[in-house]
Amino acid sequence: MALFTTEVEYIVVGHGCAQIIWLQHKLFDYGVKLSKVPLYCDNTSAINLTRNPIQHSKTKHIEIRHHFICDRVQKEDCEIQFVKTENQLADLFTKPLTRDRFSKLRTGLVILDMKNIFLCVFGMLILCIQALISLKLANLCIK
Numbered sequence: 001m002a003l004f005t006t007e008v009e010y011i012v013v014g015h016g017c018a019q020i021i022w023l024q025h026k027l028f029d030y031g032v033k034l035s036k037v038p039l040y041c042d043n044t045s046a047i048n049l050t051r052n053p054i055q056h057s058k059t060k061h062i063e064i065r066h067h068f069i070c071d072r073v074q075k076e077d078c079e080i081q082f083v084k085t086e087n088q089l090a091d092l093f094t095k096p097l098t099r100d101r102f103s104k105l106r107t108g109l110v111i112l113d114m115k116n117i118f119l120c121v122f123g124m125l126i127l128c129i130q131a132l133i134s135l136k137l138a139n140l141c142i143k
Contacts, residue, residue, distance in 0.1 A: 009046035040083040
């Protein structure tokens with residue numbers, strides 16, 4: 001059970017990192033080597049936890065399996081980057097938005113470019129699946 005939002009974000013970032021590592025292994029089978037894959041997070045406390053391997057009193061209750069993200073960041077498999085909340089594209093699928101914010105995020109997904117409609121729909125589908133996984137994981141951690 002998660003005790004605070006930083007912990008939830010930290011756990012979700014860890015699950016995202018696990019997906020990145022899985023994709024890296026699959027792409028490596030095809031001769032593609034990726035390193036420092038960006039993983040975006042809007043919680044600076046969670047980002048700081050991934051960069052600082054020292055256990056603090058507020059994080060000692062987090063299960064060991066969630067701390068592998070620190071090792072992966074140090075090994076440069078993925079790189080946790082900050083994204084402002086207002087630029088979080090996943091919010092398009094997970095939150096009620098004002099018309100202006102919805103339009104801004106929709107433009108960020110390049111949905112209006114009719115030449116690449118297939119790529120846009122595919123990208124939206126991937127973002128939607130990622131958002132749903134994140135929400136499901138967050139709900140599991142909070143319960």
